[in-house]
Amino acid sequence: MxxxxxxxxxxxxxxxxxxxxxxxxxxxxxxxxxxxxxxxxxxxxxxxxxxxxxxxxxxxxxxxxxxxxxxxxxxxxxxxxxxxxxxxxxxxxxxxxxxxxxxxxxxxxxxxxxxxxxxxxxxxxxxxxxxxxxxxxxxxxxxxxxxxxxxxxxxxxxxxxxxxxxxxxxxxxxxxxxxxxxxxxxxxxxxxxxxxxxxxxxxSFSACGLPWVSPSPNIPTPDSALLYIGTCIFEGTNVSEGRGTTRPFEQIGAPFIDARRLQERLARHELPGVIWRATHFIPTSGKYAGELCHGVQAHICDSEALRPFCAGMWLLHEIREQCRDFAWTAPEHADRLFGDDALRSGREDIPAILARAERESEDFRxxxxxxxxxxx
The missing domain is CATH 3.40.50.12170 (Uncharacterised protein PF07075, DUF1343)
Structure with missing residues (x-):
């Protein structure tokens, strides 16, 4: 090629x-x-x-x-x-x-x-x-x-x-x-x-034969760029999106999350292209700087099969279901990232969001x- x-x-x-x-x-x-x-x-x-x-x-x-x-x-x-x-x-x-x-x-x-x-x-x-x-x-x-x-x-x-x-x-x-x-x-x-x-x-990136140069400080790898599609939404919440760690947008967590339970619940969805691993990290900057966070890291095993938007939606859903301390700390920003208020407000559940997203994205294509x- x-x-x-x-x-x-x-x-x-x-x-x-x-x-x-x-x-x-x-x-x-x-x-x-x-x-x-x-x-x-x-x-x-x-x-x-x-x-x-x-x-x-x-x-x-x-x-x-x-x-x-x-x-x-x-x-x-x-x-x-x-x-x-x-x-x-x-x-x-x-x-x-x-x-x-x-x-x-x-x-x-x-x-x-x-x-x-x-x-x-x-x-x-x-x-x-x-x-x-x-x-x-x-x-x-x-x-x-x-x-x-x-x-x-x-x-x-x-x-x-x-x-x-x-x-x-x-x-x-x-x-x-x-x-x-x-x-x-x-x-x-x-x-x-x-x-x-x-x-x-x-x-894919690997097929292009080009060197990876980080387009911005928190997109250090091709995996972080792909997962960013689904995990950037956490910027609008009190859950760390991994900024201040070596794996921004690849690992998600907060002090109040039960990492093992979250990993187990995500595994039940059998989402293609990704394996979830319970993890623990301390950000050096950003949310919870200097505090121990618990959560998951998304390991991409098949980038072509992975649908990161879908994965991010189910990750958010499971954290909301599991954690009473979850909060939308920047609701307007979250709506701007998502595109409307349906996710934050709960006006649509995750299956409905994914079905609408599939229709709208294919029409745009x-x-x-x-x-x-x-x-x-």
Whole structure:
């Protein structure tokens, strides 16, 4: 099988578009070529890079989730870095006036609530208003694009962790996502996409032949990216999602959980692709920092069979059933992550949620088909 090349790996094919222009770039350490050279360094070497724009976690990846980022100067390249994750999430008109073309190169994880998507969405709107073209250097989806999961986001839950009616696991590359929102929501951006080479929708991360570079501090492994689809919902609860440990989103726990009982109850569901192990951990930061937590770790034994959204729903259900101390500590955030209030309110039980999610996600897959760049 031919190795996959991301958009940055074919950047020389776009010299006609890039040469002679003042370039602004949205990127971070996940933006690298096959040889692990930073995209911003490649663009600065071969073209006229005049501005950098920092998403969540910063241009060099040195900020934690949610941490505000300030404007700065990149020491290595000596160009200004403008924050897109703090008090300002949009590109100011004056900043756009100083560039001729904006380049986007970030590794997404295939989850609706990953903020890089909406940094791109805002940038497309800003570019459209000011007539600045935007080039997306497309990247593989580490979850693959063949499977979609989860309910659609409702309008009342729109936020910077979800703006459009798409499933939790939406089955598109970031370039396809940009094509979809540009057309379906009338953004009107002059959009260019540098597609991946040799990529197919059903390819897993391991099949791509590419190195894993953590797209953000708490997605350290391909397993954490896949399980994130189902366990990110715990951000809205008093249960630790594993932040502050070496296995964020892979292990879930709290001081009040009976780990062995939870493991036994989950095993009864016989969910495909995952084995649950009772575990105990002490986070170094985040929820319960310095406290002993009890829970489970999800061990993926078949990534193609695993449906992480389904697994996450049953995990949440069993913790709620078992633990009287369980609480929704950030209910609005939980609703935004899930897409509506049906899970938190109990308005739908888990089988009903999963049945609706299957209908809605499959419908989305078909509706997004006109914007695909890659075949099955």
């Amino acid at each position: 031919n190795a996959v090349y991301n958009g940055i790996d074919t950047i020389r094919d776009y010299r006609a578009l890039l040469s002679g222009w003042r370039l602004g770039v949205i990127s971070n350490p996940s933006g690298v070529d096959r040889g692990l050279t930073a995209s911003i360094d490649i663009l600065a070497r071969d073209f006229r890079l005049t501005a950098l724009f920092a998403p969540e976690h910063g241009i060099r990846g040195d900020r934690q989730a949610g941490q505000a980022i300030a404007d700065d100067i990149d020491e290595a390249l000596q160009v200004p870095v403008y924050s897109l994750h703090g008090q300002r999430k949009r590109i100011a008109s004056a900043q756009l006036s100083a560039i001729d073309l904006l380049v986007y190169d970030l590794q997404d994880v295939g989850a609706r609530f990953y903020t890089y998507l909406y940094t791109l969405s805002y940038a497309m709107e800003d570019c459209a208003r000011q007539g600045v073209p935007l080039l997306v250097l497309d990247r593989f989806n580490p979850l693959g694009c063949a499977v979609v999961e989860g309910p659609l986001l409702r309008d009342q839950c729109r936020s910077f962790v979800g703006m459009y009616p798409m499933p939790v696991r939406y089955g598109l590359t970031v370039g396809e996502y940009a094509r979809w929102i540009n057309a379906e929501f009338g953004i009107g951006c002059e959009l260019h996409v540098a597609p991946c080479r040799n990529y197919r929708r059903g390819m 078909e509706r997004s088909r006109p914007y695909w760049l890659y075949g099955d």
